[in-house]
Each structure stands twice: as structure tokens, then as C-alpha cells.
Amino acid sequence: MNAPSTPSTGTGQPTEVNGYSWKALAGSAVGYAMDGFDLLILGFMLTAISADLNLTPGQAGSLVTWTLIGAVAGGIFFGALSDRYGRIRVLTWTIVLFAVFTGLCAFATGYWDLLVYRTIAGIGLGGEFGIGMALAAEAWPARHRARVSSYVALGWQVGVLGAALLTPLLLPVIGWRGMFLVGVIPALVAWVIRNKLHEPEVFVRKPAPAKGERFAAFKLLVKDKATTKTSLGVVVLTSVQNFGYYGIMIWMPSFLSKQLGFSLTKSAMWTAVTIIGMMVGIWVFGQLADRIGRKPSFLIFQLGSVIMVVLYAQLSDPTAMLWAGAVLGLFVNGMMGGYGAVMSEAYPTEARATAQNVLFNIGRAVGGFGPVVVGALAMGYGFQVAIALLAALYVIDMIATVWLIPELKGKELH
Secondary structure (H helix, E strand, C coil), rough: CCCCCCCCCCCCCCCCCCCCHHHHHHHHHHHHHHHHHHHHHHHHHHEEEEEHHCHHHHHHHHHHHHHHHHHHHHHHHHHHHHHHHHHHHHHHHHHHHHHHHHHHHHCCCCHHHHHHHHHHHHHHHHHHHHHHHHHHHHHHHHHHHHHHHHHHHHHHHHHHHHHHHHHHHHHHHHHHHHHHHHHHHHHHHHHHHCCCCCCCHHHHHCCCCCCCCCCCHHCCCEEEEEEEHHHHHHHHHHHHHHHHHHHHHHHHHHHHHHHHHCCHHHHHHHHHHHHHHHHHHHHHEEEEEEEHCCCHHHHHHHHHHHHHHHHHHHCHHHHHHHHHHHHHHHHHHHHHHHHHHHHHCCCHHHHHHHHHHHHHHHHHHHCCHHHHHHHHHHHHHCHHHHHHHHHHHHHHHHHHHHCCCCCCCCCCCC
């Protein structure tokens, strides 16, 4: 399919927002929403799955762990493939892989086949973040790049919110098998949108890779001192991001119910209010980063995170904690609106999706330890010490931003 001619720079980066820009954004955001929706419904369904298939707590937990392991592996593998063969082509493969194996989960007869289906569905899911971010960045003008990255990041939150609202309503009616089939619907929507898209002009115009250069995209992440510095900085930022997110979102609701006597409804309300705060934060970050730059925006949000985390530790009134949760979410997760833009600008087209997926997934892997570490500190030393650790991490984040992250606002992609 030939691309319609639209105003663009010498490298093919569009200078105006057009119909293709919006379709590329929709195709990226729907896939990332599917990622968030899938992981959260799995968490909600573990009790029902365990009862039905007689799983031990360890087996139930491993379904989540292996989905994430699959996602990390899939992210690295498909990111590199998309830098070589195209964004749309690879996103079409990954969505089919996810849809087929998520659908098969509905027909699982025991632990082992379900584990295999979940792992392979995770591999399909893994490509969504990085390839989607690269596609959106390449389809939009430079002056809107942080905004469009934030809109893709909002997809995840919409998926999480959808799962939080729909699962309590649907699970008692259609059961966990029916919920897996519901999880296929966003995948089908994403496939339909992507089926109508062509590759971004920036990608089409990039030089063909040299033969035998299989790991060229990975080498470009550390090609010189400046790039290695940026890669290290992004790993620090995404690690703190995921550590804080999982540490707060997974561990906090159980803390609120056990320590402060929050009912399940109130804990769910806290989660919903915090997610809405996060969505506002992501949107605000995208707007701000396109106006004042990437680095100042990160530093404002990191400082806000330090202040909010410390203030939050002092609260004990349930109502105050509920609303402060929204402001905490705004700062802590708002930065998700910026990573896509920073990585899109820091790496060339032939390594863009690889960079997004490799660097963000390293952060995701580190972040997986968040709930364990925060929980252990809170149990051993109290809530205040656990919170102090999170505050210290955001201070490290600020140092990394100042010394390691370059300001690339408005840079033309190449």
C-alpha cells in the first residue's frame, strides 16, 4: 500500500499531523491497553483459576511471573525484528500470537498447558510497548513527540482501569475461561486497525542493514560514550519507574487493608483513584515535555515524587490517604509519558524499537522486585522505612537525569 504524500522532512518525519498519525497512534495505544488489561485480569482471576485447577499458591504466582518473563523475551526479540523488517509487519505477528494463545487459555485443562499458553501469550505481548512507541514517534511531527508518547502510555492505564471495572462484573457471570476470551477482543481491534496501516516513511527511507549484521541494533545502544551514557540513564529511570509503580500499586492495597483496616471496596477505590491520578500525570507530562523540554519535566516530576512519597508516609486518615493517592500517582507514574520520546530521539531508526524494548524491559525486570523489597522493609522496619527507600530512589533518579540524560526536544529522527 502506498503512503499518501504528506508534508515531511528530508528523513520522512511528518511536519503536520495527518490521518495516518492518528491511525498509528490508535494502533499503538490499543495494543498497550491490551497489555495492561491482560496482566490485571490475570491478577484478579488467580483465586478462581487456582480453585478450578487445584493450583498451589506458588503455581498461581508463576502464571504471572512467566507471563512477564515471556514479555521481556518477546520485547527484546520482536523489537530487534521490527527494526529490521518493519513496525506494522512485526506488530501484526505479535498480536496474532497473543490472541491465539490467550484464547487457548480459556480451554486449559491443567497447570502445565495453561503455563505454556500464558508464557507464549506474554511473548506476543512483549513487543507492544517498544514497537508501538517507535511507530507513534515516527508517525507524528517532532513538536508533538512527547505528547504522542504520553498518549500511547495512557493506553496501559486505560487497560488497567478497564480490567479493574469489568472483572468484578463479568467474572461471576462468565468465569475465568470467559474472561480470557474477553481478553482477545482488544487484540482483534488492534489487528483490524493495524491491517490498514503502512510502514512509517522514516522507516521506509532508512538504509538497508548490512548482511550478516544480526546484532547491529543491540550494538547501536552502546556505540559510543555518549550513547552508552544515555542507555545507562534510561535503565536507571525505567528501573526506578517500575520499582516505584509495582512497589506502590501491588503492595499498597494489601497494606491499606491489613494495617489500616481498609475494606476491599475502599482498597479498590484507592486503586481506581490512584490510576486516575496517574492518567492525569501522564497527560500533563506529555504536554509539559513538548513545551519546556524532557529534562526539566522529568526533574519536576521526580522532585514531586520525593515530596509526595515523604508526605504520604505521615498520613493516617483514610480519606486523606485516598485523595493523596491520586497526587502520588500523578507524580510517580506521570513520567511514563516521557520515556518513549526520550528513547525515540536518542537512537536511530534501525535501533529505535530495540532500544525501547530492551531498556524498558530491563527496568521492568528490576521493578518486579519492588513489591518484595517494599513489603519486606515494611514488615521488618515499618512503613516509614519502606517509604524512605522509595524517596531515596527518586533522588537517585534526579541525579541520573541531570548527569546521564541528554535534552533532545525537537530533534529530527534519522
